[in-house]
Amino acid sequence: MKKQLLAGRMLALGTGLAFGTGLALPSGASAQTAQPPRAEKRPYQVTSANGNREDDYYWLRDDKRQNADMLAYLRAENAYADAQLAPLKPLEAKLYAETVAHIKQDDDSVPYRENGYWYQTTWATGADYPQVIRRKGIVTAAPVVLFDQPAMAKGHNFFQIGGWQVSPDNARVAWAEDTVGRRQYVLKVKDIATGQLLSDRVANVEGGLVWSADGRTIFYVEKDPVTLLSKRVKAHVLGTPASADRLVYEEGDDSFYMGVGQTSDRRYICIHLQSTVSDEQRCAPAANPAAFTVVAPRAREFRYNADHIGNRWIIRTNAGGAKNYKLATVADVDAAKGTSAWRDVVPASATTFIEDFKPFAGFVAIEQRAGGNKGVRLLTDAGKSIPVAADEPAYAMGLSVNEEVDTPWVRYSYTSLVTPTTTYEINAKTGERRTLKVQPVPGYDKANYVTERVWATARDGVRVPVSLMYRRGTKRDGTAPLFQYAYGSYGISSDPGFSAGNLALVDRGVVYAVAHIRGGQEMGRDWYDQGHLLNKKNSFNDFVDVTRYLVANKYAAPGRVAAMGGSAGGLLMGGVANLAPKDYAVLVAQVPFVDVVTTMLDASIPLTTNEYDEWGNPADKRYYDYMLSYSPYDNVARKAYPAMYVSTGLWDSQVQYYEPTKWVARLREMKTDKNPLIYRVNMEAGHGGKSGRFERYRQAAEWQAFVLQQLKVAP
Structure with missing residues (x-):
């Protein structure tokens, strides 16, 4: 676990520890003049077969989460965040109220039948x-x-x-x-x-x-x-x-x-x-x-x-070189013969990626990706294909709750950045489609918003899809602020879905962008392969190149760009901060995975051993050196960084709290700018933040207010 000291000196207050102005402002001090907490440096060497590294903030790790120094440091960071963000409280409250006003509170899901x-x-x-x-x-x-x-x-x-x-x-x-x-x-x-x-x-x-x-x-x-x-x-x-x-x-x-x-x-x-x-x-x-x-x-x-x-198995597989996957089948009587008895139902495609499927009596429903969008089609046992149409340039479909399979009706959802989630059902025999529910969004008029799909050319010539949303009338003259989001790891795709929380930004003239960078699977399995292991830096480069494309094409103003990512997307933010700090006015890194090498060296840390094929096993010097070359914590340098909002959860099981804590401590030590660095620690939650329907909107309103301030968006 971690601890932080102001100028190396620790002041005891009551039963805990306080770090200077981290817990309380001196008399007469303001939020703007308060100095941030400084973590004490305690020499520690992280050893490995491929090299040793000095980590002065390693002591901030405490797996039991009981170390008094560490806990006091986290509280000091929260107190400093409170002081710095205090002037934004009115805006924060307004953003929260606006978002909640778009939520139908007495809402019900579409009922589904089972047994x-x-x-x-x-x-x-x-x-x-x-x-x-x-x-x-x-x-x-x-x-x-x-x-x-x-x-x-x-x-x-x-x-x-x-x-x-x-x-049953x-x-x-x-x-x-x-x-x-x-x-x-x-x-x-x-x-x-x-x-x-x-x-x-x-x-x-x-x-x-x-x-x-x-x-x-x-x-x-x-x-x-x-x-x-x-x-x-x-x-x-x-x-x-x-x-x-x-x-x-x-x-x-x-x-x-x-x-x-x-x-x-159910068999x-x-x-x-x-x-x-x-x-x-x-x-x-x-x-x-x-x-x-x-x-x-x-x-x-x-x-x-x-x-x-029925009497058969249906299998989604990459067997036989089917990189984008295929569907195969085998009868029960032949199942014991192994893969040699599998017979193709849907062959592999170079342009269409099969992501998932659901078997029904007489047909199969398929989730697939093509051209950067996720769609649905139905394939009958007789070989008839029924594609589900879409009329927007950037969208996402997905199979919904289908617990009973002896029916011709398939439920699926549709959404885009401007279209609230809509639940449909379609008949595999007739092609008839019925609307079951449109997500109610009070005070929202879709006609006031625009969505686009553009393609940014990365530095190596690869075209990266980007989904955009902005309010109709927003000028494309290079003056608008931009908010850009991405994830780009584990083959998880960032689909362009509607969120009431985005309206608070877009209604203030912000252009909202989702960069579908390599590391996801928006463009197929090869898109993922080009963004992990020894290709991971493509994810960082894609993100930066998308930003530069949008600025060059006057979707956004230089100097008015915000970026956000969480978890492995927080790694992305850390990499971008080191690689291209001048391209961004503000970065939001939520529960960020930023201490890559140290974590991957420690098999006792949750997820480490599961992820050797995602990041690499540092026991191999090739991977050790490559991870070390981009690990955000290891590459913090004495230079200017953008304004930052970093968050973590003390009980996070996915990215342990001490990774972002150490990163913030080192940034405070090294950065030469005067831009604010806010560190918000949720002391009562884990990777997804506090639970509860409205809590996430409260948390979002805080970083949104900070982002709007840094983008110089008028209240």
Whole structure:
């Protein structure tokens, strides 16, 4: 863990530690004149086979999160942030009010049918959490509350339900609950009719779970308490202690993630094992889940996921050089023959990337990417293809909740930067489309906004897609401020979706841009390969080159550009800060992964071993040197940086709080500018920040106000 001292001197206040003006301003001082906290430097050497590095702020790491010096430093940073941002409180309140005004508070989800019941999420006005209800038989039947989350969350600073599932006999519901924010869930079960909580309780599990067909056993994934890796699949029999749970499977390779689920037809329970470059799936009949059979054995660079319907398996796979994936099938009677018995249903394409699929009786629904957009098409067993049309240049479609597969109707969602999320269903037999719900956005008129798709040429000649949104009438004369977002890691694509939170910026004349940089999969699997391991710097370069393209083409003014990224996107922000600080007026780095080398050297840190094929294993000197060349923390230099807003969560399980803490400490030591550096530490939450519907808008209003100030946008 970390600690920070002002000029190396520590002042004791009460039972804690304070660092000069970090906790309180001297009499007569203002927020503008207050000096930021300074972390004490304590020599420490990070050793490795490929080189040793001095890390004066390593001491700020405390895995127990109890070190008094470290905690006092974090509080000092929060106090300094409070002081610096105090003049922006009126604007912050206005931004929050504007955003919340666009939220229909008493809203309901589209009900879906499963096993004879209709399920729905309902929100009450002012509530931070929803209720989950169900109705028997018909959608107008009297509701029964499954989860009264407003009541469940009382007394907790953080509350989240991970996954939940109703037993096959509809009598009980099991769920995974987190009240810390560290994603170490507790499995619980209750009787639905009486609401009585059963004695069954299993701690330190993943969020997913699945029932056996007889409703007596729950399969779940146990986590390692230190590394938080998913390690073992266990079977819990109702009414027995967790200590008696049966070990079903244990994974010995720490580069794999693990989860449990069931096939679309509910006939099989499956264990899914996934690494960056390899998959393995083990399945057992839900009616007798005693022995799990491997669908296809793992191998490097071989990826697949299988689903079952009728008397066959359907598999999405990259087998046979299908880099953008293909769909294959195998009959039950031939499944034991392995991949040699798989037969192509949808061959691989050089231009279309198959991202996901869902089998139905008589057809398959496919999520696919082409031209930087995510779309949906249906393919009947007879070979008829039904593409779902879109009429905007930049958009995203995705399969919605489809729990029952014996139906011709497929639900999917559609959104763009200017189009609120709309839920449709389409008939695979007739092509008929019905609108089920348009996300209500009070006070919003789509006609007032414009979305575009442009292509920026990166320095190596590659064309990078960019999705844009701005208010109609915004002048394209090189004077507008720009807010640019990207992620660009793990093959996760940044789709252009509607967000009420963006309106507060766009309505003030800000151009909003999503840069679909390499490292995602917007343009297919090769787009990802060009943005990870020894190609990671392409992600940073793409982002900067998109900014320069938008400025050169007068979408934005030089000197009025803001950028934001979170988690691995925070790594992007750290890289951009070191590479091109003059291109940005302000950067927002949320829970940023910025201490790449030290983290990847430590296998005890959550996610490290899972990600050797994402960043590289520093035991190999090629990867060690390459990561060291871009790691934001290691490349902080004595130079001017943009204004920055950095955030973290003390209980973050994905990016440990001490990474951004060390980075901020080193930036404070090294940077030569007078631009503000704000560090906001959430002491009661993890990677996703505080829980609750409105809390994220409160947090966003703070950094939005800071961004608008730095972009010189008039209040």
